[in-house]
Amino acid sequence: MTLEEMDKQYVLQTYARDYTNFVKGVGSTLYDEHGRDYIDFASGIAVNSVGHGNPKLTEAICEQAKKIIHISNLQVIEPQAKLAKRMVELSGYDMGVFFANSGAEANEGAIKIARKYGETQFEKKRYKVITLEHSFHGRTITTVKATGQENFHTPHFSPYPDGFSYVPTLDDVYDAIDDETVAVLLELVQGEGGVQPFDKEQVQQLAAHLKEKKVLLIVDEVQTGVYRTGEFLASNLYEIEPDIITLAKGLGGGVPIGAVMTKHKEVLKAGDHGSTFGGNYLSTTAGLAVLDILSELYETGKLHETLLYFEQKLQQVAMDYNNLFEKEVGLGLMRGLRAKSAELQSSIIKNSMQEGVVVLKAGRNTVRFLPSLTISKAEIDEGFKRFETALSSL
């Protein structure tokens, strides 16, 4: 039985999978079972923030695993407290942290905080959440409903929870707010929706308006967070102070972890929310190591250098292949090339894999780049060389 046969027979086929079998990774280079190398411009969808086999991260995980992997949240967990402190300090916001295991679960926590806030802080209960079209917030029933893409709200899984509505642009949020609106939930750069950043001034204006209306601003930083846009949080880059921020993907460097940060620290009380695995020794130790690595990269200016270098390369490709691409989109190391059609998008991704460079799709026609934040210039050069070879045959 081949691996592909085994997967097809025993694993539920919920993904349209590629069957390249990666067995090892070093930095931003992946190796398949035949020893062939690939430049990784995807980093497990923004998860492998410090690359593969990072010595600091793997050592931290191994050392912690030998001592203690998990006890329940009924006891205090030292790396959890330390990670929360680190995250709050890096964010610059006066917030508290709840740990979960994924982005969707972090968003569930955010919605619960908002709903309880809306139930306890006002005379008339507020519970409605406004989200943006083309957003993506997760795969649980509630976060699927929060996701502003109609095709996600399939009748298969209905009925969905009430209280979610969608607006096409930030300008439309204003009129969509009524006296039952508790929160606006948005990504500052829509990732899955097509690597589309919102305008900074528009976001700042909206944030000020929401504050005045006492409507909570929830920023889904599951993809944009942990230095992806060049700052610890995209909220830092946009110079706003959200009420609630969610994180996941890059925070554990590959170890599953999610987090909700909020300045409304008193809303959830003992018993209101919880998670068996959330914030255990292993994942929070990984998070601490990741933040050590990335905060140093940030402070030394190396992250900024990488970001500029990658951007330059991508802009060059967008110019040289303007027969294939409309434009270059994104921020920091969350980037995309808007292909001229959906068909082009899929052939580019397929060709790239054949040429030994891993890229992702986003939206209907965007080729997405989410390299690890520790990627070297040599790997960037090699990746783009292979990417151009993939393009030249189209």
Ligand SMILES: *Cc1c(COP(=O)(O)O)cnc(C)c1O
């Ligand atoms: C990936 C993603 C999620 C979902 O995260 P999971 O860990 O898959 O549950 C939610 N929001 C955004 C913005 C994401 O990019």
